[in-house]
Amino acid sequence: MLIVAAAAAGWGLFLVIDKVGRGTQKRRSPVAKRAVSPVKRAALQRPLLEMSEVRKAFGKRVVLDQLSFSASLGDLVAVTGDSGAGKSTLLRLIHGQLRPDRGRVWVDGHPLHRRFLRGIERVRRDSGFIFQDHRLLPRLNALENVIVALQMARPDVPYGVIRRSAHEALEAVGLTEDRGKFPAELSLGERQRVAVARTLALRPRLVLADEPTASLDEGNAKRVLELLSHAACDGALVVVATHHLDFRPAQVISLPRLPIPPKTPRRLRRK
Amino acid sequence: MIDIRARRPLWRRTLAYLGNAWRLVVLSGVRSWRRDLSATTPALGSMTLLLLMTGVFGLVGVALAHAAADQAASASVLDVYLASDATSDDIAALHSRLAADPRVASVRVITPEQALAAARSRPGLGDLADLASANPFSGALEVRVRLVSNVGAVAASVAGDPAVDSSQPTSYDPEAYRGLRDLVIGVGGVGLVLVLLLAFVSYAVCANAVRGLALARRDEIALVRLLSARKWMIRGPFVVEGVTTGAFAGLAAAALVAGLWWLLANVGSAVFLAVLPGVGLRAVEVDAAVLISAGMLLGAVSAAFGVRRLAA
Numbered sequence: 001m002l003i004v005a006a007a008a009a010g011w012g013l014f015l016v017i018d019k020v021g022r023g024t025q026k027r028r029s030p031v032a033k034r035a036v037s038p039v040k041r042a043a044l045q046r047p048l049l050e051m052s053e054v055r056k057a058f059g060k061r062v063v064l065d066q067l068s069f070s071a072s073l074g075d076l077v078a079v080t081g082d083s084g085a086g087k088s089t090l091l092r093l094i095h096g097q098l099r100p101d102r103g104r105v106w107v108d109g110h111p112l113h114r115r116f117l118r119g120i121e122r123v124r125r126d127s128g129f130i131f132q133d134h135r136l137l138p139r140l141n142a143l144e145n146v147i148v149a150l151q152m153a154r155p156d157v158p159y160g161v162i163r164r165s166a167h168e169a170l171e172a173v174g175l176t177e178d179r180g181k182f183p184a185e186l187s188l189g190e191r192q193r194v195a196v197a198r199t200l201a202l203r204p205r206l207v208l209a210d211e212p213t214a215s216l217d218e219g220n221a222k223r224v225l226e227l228l229s230h231a232a233c234d235g236a237l238v239v240v241a242t243h244h245l246d247f248r249p250a251q252v253i254s255l256p257r258l259p260i261p262p263k264t265p266r267r268l269r270r271k
Numbered sequence: 272m273i274d275i276r277a278r279r280p281l282w283r284r285t286l287a288y289l290g291n292a293w294r295l296v297v298l299s300g301v302r303s304w305r306r307d308l309s310a311t312t313p314a315l316g317s318m319t320l321l322l323l324m325t326g327v328f329g330l331v332g333v334a335l336a337h338a339a340a341d342q343a344a345s346a347s348v349l350d351v352y353l354a355s356d357a358t359s360d361d362i363a364a365l366h367s368r369l370a371a372d373p374r375v376a377s378v379r380v381i382t383p384e385q386a387l388a389a390a391r392s393r394p395g396l397g398d399l400a401d402l403a404s405a406n407p408f409s410g411a412l413e414v415r416v417r418l419v420s421n422v423g424a425v426a427a428s429v430a431g432d433p434a435v436d437s438s439q440p441t442s443y444d445p446e447a448y449r450g451l452r453d454l455v456i457g458v459g460g461v462g463l464v465l466v467l468l469l470a471f472v473s474y475a476v477c478a479n480a481v482r483g484l485a486l487a488r489r490d491e492i493a494l495v496r497l498l499s500a501r502k503w504m505i506r507g508p509f510v511v512e513g514v515t516t517g518a519f520a521g522l523a524a525a526a527l528v529a530g531l532w533w534l535l536a537n538v539g540s541a542v543f544l545a546v547l548p549g550v551g552l553r554a555v556e557v558d559a560a561v562l563i564s565a566g567m568l569l570g571a572v573s574a575a576f577g578v579r580r581l582a583a
Contacts, residue, residue, distance in 0.1 A: 097497070121501070124497070135494050135497075137491055138491075139491075148299075151294065151295055152504055155288050155291040155504075156284040156285075157275055157279075157284075157287055158279075158283065158286075158287040162275070165275050203274070203275050203276055
């Protein structure tokens, strides 16, 4: 009896908070527009992604140097360059997996160049990363891989919506029939398509794709590039690292291969 | 395409959050446990053995507690020897004074004949009593003190009373009592150290086993972190796995302890009475419940702390 009463009281409280919250949102919206501080307005008008004079080195090997560019929502950006030019490094810097040695990286107003990353979870929740090696969870089948990614990024979305969204995403990459298969049972191309579906199902504001078509045949590569273009048309910023420019990006960032410092024998260094 | 970012009412989001948390933590943890059963078996075995040891220690502890209670009951009985020339008024006054003392539970008069009969029932004393021409025992008051620690004070309070024998007023022996107290403190201390050591060893073994499992899955953990998983989404399933493993280990240990008890109680009852006196079915039931709860707690704690670095 006491539990039922407590549950009913809790439910009522939720409804009241919900109603009050929605009411205040409605009332606040016109005021909020006027009340935005100049600093906040500048942050909102800032491009989603902004990099300035970024340098990244691994040991003595400089991978990126003096790299500056910016991109806004709705842009499709291609990052090209030879192997080892730093395409993956650039994407990892944008995703907050790496920190630049010098320069600044701003993603959605969050400074990812700082030592203590504040808001990195929010950046990652709003962004999707398509890995070069697809990186699916081996214990889950294709559908579960998409569902789990959605549940982790948006746990406040009802499970039914998540499930339908996952089905749709797999259908979009042509894997409806294979949704029950585990990664080990899928071909390389199919795994990559599951990874693409996993990312695009989130409808992220920022999509980072690290050579998404590398292991796909021509038809599937075309389909994946179309999906990425659609994501950009829907308002997301899509950054694709690729060897071959098979699509029409709004911006191309060509990374030069920086010279590798010659290895000096220890004897000579001592002299 | 379904808009996953659509704004939903708070109650809907809350329910969805709880439902997804249930799926991500509990269902996912149980499923991982089932899939990793072969990898979990060593941890399960270690936990079962440690809990079995704990269970046996627990039953021995119950037996020791019974024995200590018996000893305390007999040690709290104080014989106040009456003087041979004590009048009945003096004896009655002493009796009522002792009976009114809040530290005393009961007072019983023992006549010289009763004392002789009691001596005859003890091995060795009976022969000595028969050798004497007259009854060598005087009358006494059997005083049952509520707390063993108060026996000395009660004995001191009766010394010098005209009804009490001046040469040997009571059966109280301070040395014997001090020795008994030191023994109880020593045994209790050793028991506490053993329990703490066992708890530490159990935690260390289980935490290492869980950490081994987590290390085998570190690539998966790294990936789900990149998929923007919160810390509780990573640690939660491991805690559920730990709780499940602990529950099964506790069940197995409880079954083994109960089996051992049944075997001793039914097959070797003489050995059982000597080794585990006063341990009944109720004690075994409590022991089993404690083992299952301890297993679950141990699994949860060792999993939560075992994977904290990987999940951070």
